[in-house]
Amino acid sequence: MNGAIIITGASAGFGAAxxxxxxxxxxxLVLTARRENELQMVGEKxxxxxxxxxxxxxxxxxxxxxxxxxxxxxxxxxxxxxLNNAGFGQPGPVALVGEAEYRxxxxxxxxxxxxxxxxVAPIMRYQGAGRVVNVSSAAGRxxxxxxxxxxxxxxxxESLTExxxxxxxxxxxxxxxxxxxxxxxxxxxxxxxxxxxxGGDREAxxxxxxxxxxxxxxxxxxxxxxxxxxxxxxxxHALTARCPRFIYRTTALGKFALVAGxxxxxSWYERVIARVYGMPGRAKKS
Numbered sequence: 001m002n003g004a005i006i007i008t009g010a011s012a013g014f015g016a017a018x019x020x021x022x023x024x025x026x027x028x029l030v031l032t033a034r035r036e037n038e039l040q041m042v043g044e045k046x047x048x049x050x051x052x053x054x055x056x057x058x059x060x061x062x063x064x065x066x067x068x069x070x071x072x073x074x075x076x077x078x079x080x081x082x083l084n085n086a087g088f089g090q091p092g093p094v095a096l097v098g099e100a101e102y103r104x105x106x107x108x109x110x111x112x113x114x115x116x117x118x119x120v121a122p123i124m125r126y127q128g129a130g131r132v133v134n135v136s137s138a139a140g141r142x143x144x145x146x147x148x149x150x151x152x153x154x155x156x157x158e159s160l161t162e163x164x165x166x167x168x169x170x171x172x173x174x175x176x177x178x179x180x181x182x183x184x185x186x187x188x189x190x191x192x193x194x195x196x197x198x199g200g201d202r203e204a205x206x207x208x209x210x211x212x213x214x215x216x217x218x219x220x221x222x223x224x225x226x227x228x229x230x231x232x233x234x235x236x237h238a239l240t241a242r243c244p245r246f247i248y249r250t251t252a253l254g255k256f257a258l259v260a261g262x263x264x265x266x267s268w269y270e271r272v273i274a275r276v277y278g279m280p281g282r283a284k285k286s
Contacts, residue, residue: 002027003078003130005239006069008060008116009086011038014135014180016045017232018083018239023051025240027080030073032056032065052076060086060112070119081131081239082120084113089150091212093205102149109153114160124173131174133238134161138181138249141258145279146212165246176238180231181251207280 005022009015011033019029023046031046033039036057043055054072058065073079090097090105117132124130139147140154158177165175234248249255261269273279 001077003080003127004028004030004073004076005081005083006030006032006073006079006116006120007083007085008032008069008112009135010042010055011035012042013085014228014232014235015083015085016042017228018085018235019053020045020049020051021232021236022239023049023053025236027240028052028054028076030054030056030069030076032058032060032069033086034059060116061107063115066112066115066119069116070123073120074123078127079120079123079130081133082116083133083135083235083239084116085135085235086112087135087153089147091146091150093146093208094148096205097149105149105153106156109150110156110160113157117164121168121173125168125171127172129172131176131239131244132161132164132168133176133178133235133244135178135180135235136161138179138251138255138258140177140179142261142273144273145277146208162246174244175246176244177247178231178235178238179247179249181249181255211277211279 002025005027007015007019007022007029010019010031012035015031015033016038019031019042023029029046029051031039031042031053032055034057039055039057043053046053054075056065056069056072058068060066070079087109088105090101092101113134120130120132124132134157136157137150137154139151140158143151143155161175161177168175231250234250238244238248249258260272264272
């Protein structure tokens with residue numbers, strides 16, 4: 001029997017779609033997310049394709065929730081993989097996002113995945129096999145305006161994942177990173193809603209906030225969002241392939257941005273990013 005796969009952030013987006021595909025391959029699943037109704041709906045879809053699933057509603061930053069998830073996976077006998085998919089993007093100017101908001105960003109996107117790894121790594125080490133797949137972002141390799149805290153969280157996750165890969169390879173544990181660019185999931189709508197919560201001197205950043213909202217709701221092809229299927233496909237590959245790769249970059253725009261960052265002079269690159277994200281130029285002195 002296949003070992004269990006844990007998926008965090010499984011109520012929608014990549015997590016939900018991956019769960020259904022993985023279920024068809026015969027892996028038992030432990031799914032967790034905050035939204036209980038949506039999570040149970042995903043669980044029913046998994047069962048409808050013949051999958052075994054345990055759904056645990058809760059906040060992944062909560063110690064008790066994390067332990068319940070791992071205990072449920074252990075009940076299946078082995079833990080095959082952990083997919084750290086839960087995350088969100090806290091938008092806003094670096095100097096304007098409140099302390100509670102940026103701390104929450106780091107708790108969800110960095111510390112919670114690390115704590116999940118700390119729980120499963122000893123089990124996988126004892127098994128002599130396992131894998132950890134962390135869903136990062138092209139924002140883990142580049143930085144864009146109005147998403148500084150999100151980019152910082154993904155940069156941190158990428159560095160920790162790279163270190164982890166070297167540290168656990170000898171134990172038979174595979175580690176992979178998924179780096180999608182903009183994708184048509186709930187992430188964008190959630191980010192634009194979160195922008196409305198930014199406090200402080202909003203008037204000074206009015207043009208920036210308006211440009212950010214337009215970026216994530218407009219139809220400009222430079223800022224378009226890819227279909228999530230391609231990303232879900234590579235997540236499934238990372239979870240199940242005999243020899244998974246370390247890094248999977250999954251959208252054309254994400255790949256282009258990374259190459260542009262390597263090849264263009266810094267001043268040119270900054271102009272491109274400012275154009276794509278609609279950032280205003282230098283304010284004139286009165």
